[in-house]
Amino acid sequence: MANTIIGSSIVIDGEISGDEDLVIQGTVKGKISLKESLFVEASGVVEADIEVQNVEIGGRVTGNIAATDKVELKADCRVVGDVRAPRILIADGASFKGNVDMDVKER
């Protein structure tokens, strides 16, 4: 699986786009738009608006999230921003502040 890993020592300020899975362990500021899945791991810090298919968050995210499929907030994540997706999961222990919008028109 040729996926992309932004390691914990990396800081990106700008825009990330693409059509494959992305794992963030470092810091990303700006904007992320992907056609596949995004994984923000526990060490990951994202200050960006996110447009993806799937996103799994275990770290910190500040920004609005729009997913075409699913948003998963795992335990111990911290998310501030509005979330829009047809499926949204929030695990016990996650902290989240923002609006949730599941009212996505059927595909």
Added chain:
Amino acid sequence: MATNDQINIIGKGITIRGSLTGAGDLVVEGRVEGQVNLKNHLTIESSGIVEADIRADDLTINGTASGNIDAITKVSINQSAKVNGDIKATRVVIEDGAVFNGSIEMDVKLPDDI
């Protein structure tokens, strides 16, 4: 896992626009535009395209790079590489088959009488 010598990969399907800073090794198979500032080794794979000013410790280019390159130790431009820009490094290696346009400044002490 969170050590400074971990490997970071920018995969084929990914484009980054903006600045990228950090420690650790970085492998670019996708596209990076803007600025790259790295404490360790940067590898641009043959599918990788970097349109950025690059600062790194050392650099291996198999793909396409345009922009100025500032390396502390070494720049290797391999056979499949296409590079446009100025290079500053202590050691620069250009393989047969590589395409390079630009100037090279090696940090060489010239004799005083030149």
